Amino acid sequence: MAKARSQASAEIVPLPSRAPKSPRRANATAIYEAIRRAIVEQALKPGAKLPEDTIGAGFGVSRTIAREALRRLAESGLVEIKRNRGASVAQPSWEEARDIFDIRMALERIVVERLAGRLTAAQIRRLEDHAAEEERAAGDREPRSVRLATEFHVLLAEMTGSETLARYVAEVSWRCGLTLTLYSRPHSAECGVNEHREIIAALAAGDAAMAVAVMDRHLHGVVSRALIDPPAKASDLAEILRRYSD
Template structure:
């Protein structure tokens, strides 16, 4: 019983930290001291440590030797690769889902879109989280548990990437595109559904400014300054 309670508590801490990261309350690069997290949530450091390990497995947290855990900071190259993988996975979700999804499944998706519509234009970070959760739900409803697990990881990592690189988040476009995808699935129009998903994910990727930040004056001049040493 005690182990079950500990597992439940770990799940709750994991979910809260995950949400705080996806909603951009915990920013990329921010340190997550076990004692601080434990004090704020009223749990032991052991519970926190287990939750952080799970977050690291999902790619949302990184551990640095002798320094502790930090919110991950995906590189531009990693971010681009993650979006490429996401496109492959989610088009497969469409192909499987169009054969397996029921009207009850579509009602769940419609209900989620209504939640997105209620929040759009009011809270950008929550809108990003709900948008990601739509894709996770869609994968779960496909009935392929392994695929859904991979999609969940990739979507969460994409949400973190958007927190780092996104120029903007157009919740209006996202919600409308979600509705179009649902309708294409409901009418069993596989080609249209795949096309809509690819366009949708392409638009999401475009909102991420995958350009390397310009060098600082210090870093530029340090290279030239080395010549003085010769």
């Protein structure tokens, strides 16, 4: 049965007959960001095939540009590229997922320790604005809430000013987002926003110990929701690319 589900999730459909409406986004970085968002928002399921020609047609670019975007996604752990089999959305095992969460928790402790008492007023406002956006998304589509929650953590890492730390936190955070599409109960947007606001308050007060404690509790809560759910039916790749290329 698992094999049958895997085959079903890998089905692809004929190429679209027309190019997307926004060719100005036709570059490897834009395609990388669009497909990453589609993966984290669960429009593209783990195991879904990502043919270069379909992506190229969907974004109005050459296969070379599509290949570069897929290479970057593979480096981020969101896509797997196998010789003679092409690219597909990654399917991390539970053991790999556990390692990713452990690494993420260690990295995010470093982030909040560095930021405590050092955020500018503008940075605090930006974090609060992001939390407000998360609140507005609550009760909307769950995948959007997951994406916004992930972006909050990426934003924190970027505020450290360390390109290395920001890069690693972004990679493990997006990979955790992918993991949640495989091993998770429904996301609690309200819980996540409240904890994000607690983190902001602790950082603004310069309380590193409290910030670390809240962050640990927050991420442990994410891990505790992990369950194995059956994969959903595959969607039309061409239609997904059309939506995310706009």
